[in-house]
Amino acid sequence: MTKRLVLHRLSVGEAEELMAGARNESARWAPEYPMDDDLAAARRFLRACTEGDGARHPGAFEIRRRTDGLAIGGADFHGPAGADGSVTIGYGLVPSVRGQGYASETLRALLAYARETGITCVKGDADLDNVASQHVMAAAGMRLVGEDERVRYYESVPGRTL
Template sequence: MILRSARLSLEPISPDLARRIVAREERPGDDWHREYPFEDELAPLSTLSAAKPSTTPFTMYLIRRADDGQAVGGFGFFGPPGAAGQVEFGYGLVPSARGAGLATEAVRLALEHAPAWGARVAVADTGVTNIASRRVLERNGLADVSRDDALVFYRRDFASR
């Protein structure tokens, strides 16, 4: 299922598509930004490429801009909810797509659907010095719950919203 907002779509990445992204085997209609994929996404995409096809919505997604159709980043759940209903997620945009609110919108779009799919809690972390990413999480209702020297850990309970 493709999730859509006014400015972007989140398109599920199948194992075959993940393999093609890692190998940079672009086909007509893929429209990957020249900076995509970025280094942080290669390991999760490689893992997904080796997985069996699945219909779970708790997967990785391309972030595609609506105005030009380019895939400029990714959003990914790290698996389906655990026994406590908790899902972890991450996201990223190519450098040239940052600063326009697309990450905030992508996270919002995914988290709007997560409770209907069975998630009760969403968690994420980001670098202490990554102020832009921290703001993305805070704008999406995640609260700073702990930190260490390198990371800030965030949580959002869907039942309390």
Template sequence: MEFRTARLSLHPVDEQEARRIRDHAPQAGDAWAADYPFEGDLAAIGGILRATEQNGDQRPFGYYQIRLRSDGLAVGGVGFKGPPDGEVVEIGYGLVPSARGHGYAAEALGSLVQIAADLGVTTIRADTDLDNVASQRTLEHAGFLQVETDSQLHHYETRISHMRI
């Protein structure tokens, strides 16, 4: 099931599609930006494929291709780095260079947070390199708070309330 925001569609990627992305082998019907996939997508896809081989289909806690609703082009990915540990899950995201600077990453993160909430997750964690100011701003814009810094990463977190008013 695809998830939609105002400008984006988050498309859950299955194993066959993940292999096409890994192999840079789009088929008819795959609409990819010229710079898709980029290294971040390939790392995420590699992790999803390894986890799928070991534990089966990772969806809904897998990788979602970020597509522009205006033209259907894949411009990046957002997803879970595995199933929840209790009610806590870790996420990652990235956009191809040609799609950066438009607020797409924060928009996609907002949708992923909602997906996680609907699946019973209460805490979402993410990290970013110390020098990746754009990613830090994206996380903050999406409602994440910096909770720790170590020698390599800033660690962020957001908590979800399941109370409905």
């Protein structure tokens, strides 16, 4: 949780409902939610739960505004941490709420959560033309570690400063 947001960790049942387009009784969704990336996150989470050790998966989350409870986006770890303790993270917000600092707030909270759960490195990436996402990762304390002709790569390692 953050000052303005509730990061609701999806259960298996909620992820299945999201995939089916069914709203559970406690969920209230912004008109543009879920987006394709939210469905992909739910799919990754469900796959980890059925094919692997779902108990080790750090989770998929709905980003909900505290003021009205609406789900305005999602964030997820793209599977359990690897043998090296690293995991990739993704996040997204519905277009109508972008530019208000919610993504950076979400990412900072999930980086703290990752540290608390023993994840040693969180990785993220953004297309070269996705300057907004690059700013989000930098604002959340992730550092640029490389780029290629298409993507910039970021990471956050506890104890390592920018």
